[in-house]
Amino acid sequence: MAKILMKGNEAIAAAAIKGGCKFFFGYPITPQNELPEYMARELHKAGGCFVQAESEVAAINMVYGAAGSGARVMTSSSSPGIALKQEGISYIAGAELPCVIVNISRGGPGLGGIQPAQSDYFQNTRGGGNGDYRLIVYAPATLQEAVDLTMEAFDVADYYRNPVVISGDGMIGQMMEPIEFKELPKREIPPKDWATTGTKGKRKPNIINSLALDPAELEKHNIRLKEKYDLIEKNEVRYEMYNIENAELVIVSYGTTSRIVKNAIAALKQEGINVGLIRPITLWPFPMKAFDEIPKTVKALLSVEMSMGQMIDDVKIANKGRYPVHFYGRSGGMIPTPDGIAQKVKEILGGVK
Structure with missing residues (x-):
């Protein structure tokens, strides 16, 4: 067709x-x-x-x-x-x-x-x-x-x-x-x-x-x-796992923001930084079990949203305290950029011992 x-x-x-x-x-x-x-x-x-x-x-x-x-x-x-x-x-x-x-x-x-x-x-x-x-x-x-x-x-x-x-x-x-x-x-x-x-x-x-x-x-x-x-x-749970294998950090993002995240992941890969993505397709029911698939190479999670931070609550619940959870967002109609997301990732990984 x-x-x-x-x-x-x-x-x-x-x-x-x-x-x-x-x-x-x-x-x-x-x-x-x-x-x-x-x-x-x-x-x-x-x-x-x-x-x-x-x-x-x-x-x-x-x-x-x-x-x-x-x-x-x-x-x-x-x-x-x-x-x-x-x-x-x-x-x-x-x-x-x-x-x-x-x-x-x-x-x-x-x-x-x-x-x-x-x-x-x-x-x-x-x-x-x-x-x-x-x-x-x-x-x-x-x-x-x-x-x-x-x-x-x-x-x-x-x-x-x-x-x-x-x-x-x-x-x-x-x-x-x-x-x-x-x-x-x-x-x-x-x-x-x-x-x-x-x-x-x-x-x-x-x-x-x-x-x-x-x-x-x-x-x-x-x-x-x-x-x-x-x-x-x-x-009815649905989600996408993207570039998860051997990731140092996993971003959680949904909708159009997740597309921007994928551009940031591509740019970071060129710098030798491997970042994965969990993309909830169902916001409810939230894909809690996806977080059980996170590899041991991961040091932290980052919730990226076009808000002041709302999905982060579900990310913390699904995380069960296993990894530090960070947030990056823009609000009021401002849209996150790949550069902004990449910079936040570098800040987090630079601070993780």
Whole structure:
């Protein structure tokens, strides 16, 4: 199949349609606007429905309704918009409804700016809404990976009856790269006998709800959700190990930042410094076991992020105190450079005895 040159936001939208998305509800915000624009133009051609809601809060509750009917549904936004959707996301997770949520993140806090950032790591992986719930979070590093993960996300959401987040940033949304829409392995999805599709007089009505006033019933529900999340942690972890063998230091980085890290690794290699990379593809579940594969030649770990340091908490947990953990980051829309990363590596290795 021939490759097509596309902008990231449009490629993700096209992948969603190919992944079976039939409903999109959203609200404009930079730097993800090309995604809903593409959906507005193209989704109806695939028999779907696009609605620009009156607000982010309205959009996520429309997602709740469509997901409750068993339809494949998606919304997208950027950081402050995702913040406004958090209550609805908690409702959707609590009601065990499948959907896909795209966050093309930008600098913060508050309204911040419109340049790329990764400062929504806590928001995506910890859940900004109330209660004990988890979101499956993918962090693509290339547009091809963004396309593949978006198409698969609908199957994963349906399989686990859980929201799936595609966590990108302004670079993923705005850059152009050649991509192809490949046929991906399909999962066997359980029948959606829970959906509110009308009884037709043949069954009792399905009730979709996240309210449980009996504390014993709510605890039972939370225990069952935890069992599902444990299964996701067992089956859905994804990561890349890069140039790990005989590394003196291992960098942990994800998304577009990991691409910059690879350039830094190449430059350091020319100076005789061997550095490896652990790249989480799933931010949740986080690839804890990848850290068990770190060779004994390693002297330290370095978390490199486009934030003031959020993933570093997971790196420290996964590290289990085995190596010193350092941090290098840029924030507010400032992007790390290979030279800056390489200099930090040299400082760390120069100080390690």
